[in-house]
Amino acid sequence: MPEEARVLSARIWRPMLEQAAREAPYEACGVVVGDAQGCPLRYHPLRNAAGRLDWFEPDRRELLQLTMALEDAGETLWGIYHSHPRSPARPSSSDVEGAAYPESLYLIASLLRPGAPVLRAFRIVDGRVAEVSLVLET
Numbered sequence: 001m002p003e004e005a006r007v008l009s010a011r012i013w014r015p016m017l018e019q020a021a022r023e024a025p026y027e028a029c030g031v032v033v034g035d036a037q038g039c040p041l042r043y044h045p046l047r048n049a050a051g052r053l054d055w056f057e058p059d060r061r062e063l064l065q066l067t068m069a070l071e072d073a074g075e076t077l078w079g080i081y082h083s084h085p086r087s088p089a090r091p092s093s094s095d096v097e098g099a100a101y102p103e104s105l106y107l108i109a110s111l112l113r114p115g116a117p118v119l120r121a122f123r124i125v126d127g128r129v130a131e132v133s134l135v136l137e138t
């Protein structure tokens with residue numbers, strides 16, 4: 001059964017897309033923090049430590065510190081986000097291989113079409129990818 005649609009408010013998705021535009025042609029990355037009930041609370045940009053155009057690797061120290069702080073605060077890693085400056089908004093084979101958080105959503109923004117970014121969400125569990133519909137509030 002498909003998962004229910006998730007709603008993101010503009011104060012979360014706008015900064016994600018702005019960061020993607022700012023960091024292009026490099027991939028941008030960050031996380032969406034959620035509350036204990038699984039509702040998205042805020043966006044937290046991370047530094048892409050990969051230093052490559054076509055790959056993202058959140059800075060490990062930053063991510064570790066963040067996940068520890070979230071645990072202490074009773075919050076969750078609602079979503080893991082990165083951008084695809086030159087490819088469609090779906091997980092690449094390396095994205096699927098590297099997906100280590102089955103309980104988080106994977107959010108991908110594509111900047112392939114100038115001026116019309118596309119943001120999509122996926123669940124990636126054991127190499128299987130399922131899209132989760134995303135409602136972007138304005």
Ligand SMILES: [Zn+2]
Pocket residue numbers: 082083084091092095
């Ligand atoms: Zn990717």
